[in-house]
Amino acid sequence: MSQPTITAAIKRLEAQFGSHLLIRDQSHKKIIITKAGMQLEQHAQAVIKEMAVAETELKQNAEEDILFGLPPIIGDHFFPPFAGKLLKEDILNHLNVLEFGSNELLKMLLAGKINLALLGLVNIHRSTDVKLNVLAKYPFKVIVSKDHPWAKKKGVYFNELAGHNFINLTEDFVQNRALRYLQEQNKVTLKTIYRSPDVAIIKSLVAQNLGISVLTSLAIDNTRDLVALPLLDDNTPNFNVVIATRNNYLLSKKEEQLWNILALS
Secondary structure, eight states: OOHHHHHHHHHHHHHHHTSOOEEEETTTTEEEEOHHHHHHHHHHHHHHHHHHHHHHHHHHTTOOOEEEEOOHHHHHHTSGGGHHHHHHTTOGGGEEEEOOOHHHHHHHHHTTSOSEEEEEESSOOOOSSEEEEEEEEEEEEEEEETTSGGGGOSOBOGGGGTTSEEEEEOTTSTHHHHHHHHHHHHTOOOEEEEEESOHHHHHHHHHTTSOBEEEEGGGOOOOTTEEEEEBOSTTOOEEEEEEEEETTOOOOHHHHHHHHHHHHO
């Protein structure tokens, strides 16, 4: 574009919004963006983002597949009981499943890369961007080996974990938000010796009495090698399983069926 074309476009914008958007500092050969200009830029960025999401959505409308986000823990322990009904309703074979942590899936949902997701959330914040429905709540528990000195305890306070070898999930798991909150509340730091994205590895290492860990009760199976202890602290966060979509997204018939099967079961 030529400079006169850009100047004319800016003048049209200034006339439309009744505000000066730019100030030309001739002495220093600079262009200064006014407060009104910065405010308009913020709205413009939001419009551009919405246009990108709209373009992605409209391209997907021709496809029958449901772009569905499923975090590993929820996929392994919460979702399987629904598979039979989803197959019967001709939905399971239309699921295009993307497996990532809940934090990443939420970003993908907002960007229009997926349209529905099961998420694990520690804090439930109602948002104008996301529509969600809480399906279940699971407490966090401390897991120890059956040979650990705590194995016969009825429960533990979080500050008792300080100084013990701690085996944790990687940072992309939402349970780390709960752990950060509990560490701040109790003014303790966990002695993390190893991190893994695999829950099975975490439980295997704890079963070998190499350390202790904290997991949502959803991920703790009945096993003779591990003991799950309740956290006795007041206001301990829960692991909330939710189904989520964008507030301004219109569900297809199959997506609506999927939402209802998960939300009403």
